[in-house]
Amino acid sequence: MSTLSTSQKQQLPADLTVFERGWLSSNNILFVGKDSTALVDTGYCTHTDQTLALVRASLKDRPLDHIINTHLHSDHCGGNAALQAAYGRTNGTVQTHIPYGLAKHVASWDDDALSYKPTGQNCPRFTFQYTMQHGDEVMLGDTNWQVHAAPGHDPHSIILFEPESRTLISADALWQNGFGVVFQELEGERAFDEVAQTLDVIERLNPQTVIPGHGSVFAGDEVTAALAVARNRLDGFVQNPPKHARYAIKVLLKYKLLELQSIPESAFIDWVKATPYFEMVRGRCFADKSMDMWVAGYIEELIAGGAARREGGLVLNV
Ligand SMILES: [Zn+2]
Known part of the structure; x- marks a missing residue:
């Protein structure tokens, strides 16, 4: 786990902390507001102890009120079950929000449709209370964040944008050096166009700071550069x-x-x-x-x- 530099911290809203987790576990973003707390994405299941320790150390005696998942790959929601156990049954009522598109598969826990079984990955079963889709807003900490559809890497993924600070939580739709595997393309469905459209959406949102699903926070000119890298990489995949x-x-x-x-x-x-x-x-x-x-x-x-x-x-x- 690495910590943010002072300049990166200054660019981020004061009520959020980024736990940069590497590549097995996605980054986690913890919001501690006046009235509520929330965690965006929860890492891979084998890192659960570290996830719980990081959240507990930051929240101290406060409950975790909300879990938000940008998408349901195992590295983004593998800690849901443990957090629900820690902050649900014994310590209040954590509410879990997932993208609408896979809700029925989570409800019935279809680990084929959720990709865990076919890819040989693990994800302990969890429950949810709310779904999110394009056009919704979610309260994270003290601020409302916009929910935008971000198909491509995952057809059901959402990204989160806060317009005042122009902060984007980009999940695996945009990293500083690319984007996540486009799974639908492997399965014989076209999705490179959706990757391109999602990059256009991100460009139109014009974020000042991007908190990616993996890797370091980046900002300013680095966002422009990251979009160019992603488009170039996508072009290479489309050609070949x-x-x-x-x-x-x-x-x-x-x-x-x-x-x-x-x-x-x-x-x-x-x-x-x-x-x-x-x-x-x-x-x-x-x-x-x-x-x-x-x-x-x-x-x-x-x-x-x-x-x-x-x-x-x-x-x-x-
Ligand atoms: Zn992913």
Whole structure:
């Protein structure tokens, strides 16, 4: 976890704190207002103890009143269940707000539709009280924030904008150096256009400061630069969709390594074979390669790129 520099803090509204969590867990944004408190996104489930410790240390004796999820990928809502247990049953009534699009799947806990099962990720079951969609406003701390639809990385994602300070919580729609994997494209549905439209929405909002789903807060000219980087990256994917698919597979493998830290290479390959998303992408984009050759190639690429290393029979996260 890193802390913000003084200049970054000055640019942010006074009632919010950003917990920058890295890549396995999304950033969490804690609001402590006069009347209510809220947490935007809750990290991955294996980091739950750290999430609870960070929230408790900041809230001290105050309850957590609201949990907000920008979208329901496992790295953004994996702490929901533990926070609901800590601040719901025993300590008041935390209210959870999720994007409207997946509400029925959360209600019935369909972990296929929620992506956890096909991608081999974990997310403890949680409940919700409210849904959010484009045009809504949510009170975070002392201020109303606008809810904007942000399809592309995830068709149901929302982003949050506060017009007075021009602060944007951009989730995985815009990072300082790109944006999240466009999952629908891997599944055979067109979504690169939606990524572009969401970048246009962000440009029109004209944020001064962006709090991304992963990585550091950025502001001013850095926002303009980030939009240019994202558009350039998107253009590369549009011109060459297999490039996006290869990037996505490496992201999913690295994500598992971040979770496990080390795994016997044979078990890693077995996990890939047992995780349906990989076979779906191979069959759709790389059907000329056998599964074993295909996976082995990616592991070599991760090692060559410095994202993993091999020791004995183990593959280790770097
Ligand atoms: Zn995501």
